[in-house]
Amino acid sequence: MTTSNKALVNKASVLTIPVLAITAGEPAGIGPDLCVQIAQQTWNYQILVICDKQLLLDRAKQLGLPLTVSDFNENQPAQAHTVGHLWVKHVPLAETCIAGTLNTANSPYVLKTLDIATQGCLDGHWHAMVTAPLHKGVINDSAEVKTGSFTGHTEYLRDFCDCEEVVMMLATEDLRVALVTTHLPLREVADAITPELISRVARILDHDLQKFFAIARPRILVAGLNPHAGEGGHLGMEEIDVIEPTLKALNTEGLNLIGPLPADTLYTPKHLEHADATLAMYHDQGLPVLKFHGFGRAANITLGLPIIRTSVDHGTALDLAGLGTADSGSLETALRVAAQMAAAYQTKRTS
Ligand SMILES: NC(=O)c1ccc[n+]([C@@H]2O[C@H](COP(=O)([O-])OP(=O)(O)OC[C@H]3O[C@@H](n4cnc5c(N)ncnc54)[C@H](O)[C@@H]3O)[C@@H](O)[C@H]2O)c1
């Protein structure tokens, strides 16, 4: 990707003291560990964690890390982070949590932390929300949730904010991967790739790369769906029937979409060098490349929301919860990107 666009967002714009709300995610996973870990670092933001207060203190004790907590009050002026301390918006767990052991009884708690974080962003109480990982399976297994209805933060926030469409984009310093379809069984992907969906996703991607990342006319590489982008119709017709004409129509609107390109060679330096972002047709077409390239230092960003939401590039890692070996690199990236997006947003609003 071009050097001038390498940064995740425009670093020139800096907000005075951004207030960032972290949802601690699945209580039995590494989310609480990561919150305690980042509390030990220096940040120019106010960090507020939406979770059970005692869960954080218990996890800190388990990790052998110092932690004090105070109740967050949105009416107080923002103050930069103090090492070893976290502001907390307390949401009680239904049942005591054992690190590494899922418990469906706590799934409504996880969703409640998301609701509070999102509403707080919508109400302007904090600048952005940053989500630690949750466990999609245990949420769907809980009695309070219709099985299969919870597919991820991205779709949940889309519905909560009443958006027709949002876009999942994962980014490192030098690679951005956005997805047309997100958490969809592979069997359903081909039917979901319609001109309407591609158009909605491409427009959001184009718009938000300009708004938050200061890229004037984003050059976006678009993958085909089939091997070798359909091999001229011999390996699938979606490129000829759907993707190609849609990209053509979008480009007449002013977008700068290149494709459909064979996905296996799209992610090579020759192509990426002059690209601002890539658009993959489905989850495991784009994300393995991104994670191979930058697992642990990427952020997951939801574009198209009326709020700023970033997240980590990994899951709940139940095997590591409470051990102190989880890498907090991605949460650190997610915090930095959220703060920079908030600054870019404020600059746009005041300019
Ligand atoms: N942002 C999110 O909420 C998010 C993202 C991805 C997956 N998930 C969910 O997490 C659950 C578990 O998913 P999974 O097992 O496929 O992926 P995972 O990321 O939890 O684990 C995959 C591997 O990576 C390791 N790992 C993950 N994060 C790490 C970290 N910070 N430091 C060191 N090692 C780390 C784990 O130990 C494991 O070996 C699933 O329910 C999945 O849907 C949530």
Ligand SMILES: N[C@H](C(=O)O)[C@H](O)COP(=O)(O)O
């Ligand atoms: N697709 C994401 C990943 O693989 O990292 C992850 O499942 C999180 O998605 P949400 O942010 O929608 O929960």
